[in-house]
Amino acid sequence: MKLPRARLTTSSIILVCLMSCGTDPDSLLEVTVPSGATLTEVADTLVNRGLLRAQAPFKLYARIRGDDRRIKSGRYELQKGSRWRDILERLTKGEVMTIPMTVPEGFRLVQIAPRISEVTGVTQDSVLSVINNSDQLASLEIPGPNAEGYLFPDTYRFAPGVSVESVLQAMTDRYHSTWSEARRVQLEELDMTENELVTMASIIQAEARHNSEMPRISSVYHNRLREGWLLQADPTVLFALGGPRSRLLYAAIDSVADHPYNTYSQPGLPPGPICSPGDLALAAALNPAQEDFMYFVARPDGSHVFTRTLVEHNRAKLEAQRERDQIGSNGHPEPSH
Known part of the structure; x- marks a missing residue:
């Protein structure tokens, strides 16, 4: 048949x-x-x-x-x-070609903008113009004074020709996804606003060279706020100065004494984040170590020595300076925390 x-x-x-x-x-x-x-x-x-x-x-x-x-x-x-x-x-x-974009933890807007420019083909100035647009900020439901700190660090993949607005939406969606109901409860228990918490997390992110130290750094700053002390966080001064310095000297701190982000002279937290904190920094800000340390000083290897009293702190500073001298580091005195 x-x-x-x-x-x-x-x-x-x-x-x-x-x-x-x-x-x-x-x-x-x-x-x-x-x-x-x-x-x-x-x-x-x-x-x-x-x-x-x-x-x-x-x-x-x-x-x-x-x-x-x-x-x-x-x-x-x-x-x-x-x-x-x-x-x-x-x-x-719809498995289209994608372009990867990686934003490391601790990046600032001025560092993120060039990466957005690369994947969108739009100039950096145009990217920043979109980022700073008030209507755009409102549509992204950013709780801070600007987008600094809210473009979440991660690796993203975008289709060629993606718009700046779509990239910003993906990054802020990723940020919002970190806020579980449990974290909202923790935030309420700390009696902090979302912007204050992210600001704290951004300082922790900028301070920590070892992730394991984040909860302890967090505890120092929470303790200082609780006691009504100045935060005296070096990264906030560097933000006020416009970028990193090889040495943060007291003269530089004094030069921006009136800047709202200078926590050596201005009480409380700065108005907003100073960089984009990662999930570990957010977790540390929400869960500070239950310790009574009030000071810490950086060692040459990036770790910190935590102390409770000014006498202990000054001793730790001298020891850290000796370590720097032994490895040939310049011996200029530095502010410490």
């Missing part, structure tokens, strides 16, 4: 597709599927790019699978020699 011609043709196509239906293997090829493109237009593009030998059997195969109306627009990277099934799975799932 002979099969009908249509069924025989379909069976033959499926058999060929299962065997391969690709072209000879080679390198990755970039393919762009415009918005609203028809199956014929997509198949033509695949033929022109050398991913198909002919479009008609591919189109029939796509219709059999029900994929003819499910192909998503975008830029794709496809392996030459791929089976039709694999090509269609990529196209219907």
Whole structure:
């Protein structure tokens, strides 16, 4: 008994597709599927790019699978020699090309803007203009005076041509996702606003060279706030000065005495974050170590010595200075915490 011609043709196509239906293997090829493109237009593009030998059997195969109306627009990277099934799975799932963007913990807006510029193709000045737009800040539900501290550090992947607004939305969505209900309860117990907590976390992030010390650094700053002391956090002064210094001398601190971010002269926390804290810093700000340390001083290896009294602190400063001298570091006196 002979099969009908249509069924025989379909069976033959499926058999060929299962065997391969690709072209000879080679390198990755970039393919762009415009918005609203028809199956014929997509198949033509695949033929022109050398991913198909002919479009008609591919189109029939796509219709059999029900994929003819499910192909998503975008830029794709496809392996030459791929089976039709694999090509269609990529196209219907929308597995478009992406560009990675990594923002490390502790980055400031001026450091983040160039990375956003790279993935969007927009100038850094234009990126900062969007970031500082008041309507944009409101739409992102940022609780601080500006976006500083709220573009969450992480590795993101964006499609080519992504807008600045979409990047900012992804980064602030990531930030908002860190706030679980349990963290909201902790925030209320600390009697702090969200902006105050993120500001504290940003200072902890900037201070810590070892993540394990974050809860202890947090405890020192919480203790100082509780006792009504000045925070005297070096990173806030560096923020006021506009960037890092090899040595933070008292003259530099005095030069920005009236700056609202100078915690050597201004009481309480600064108006907003000084950088983008990561999740560990946020956790440390919410969960300070239950200790009574009031001071800490940095050692040459980036770790800190924590002390309770000024006498102990001054002793720790002298020891840290001796360590710096032994490794040939310049002996200028530095402010300490």
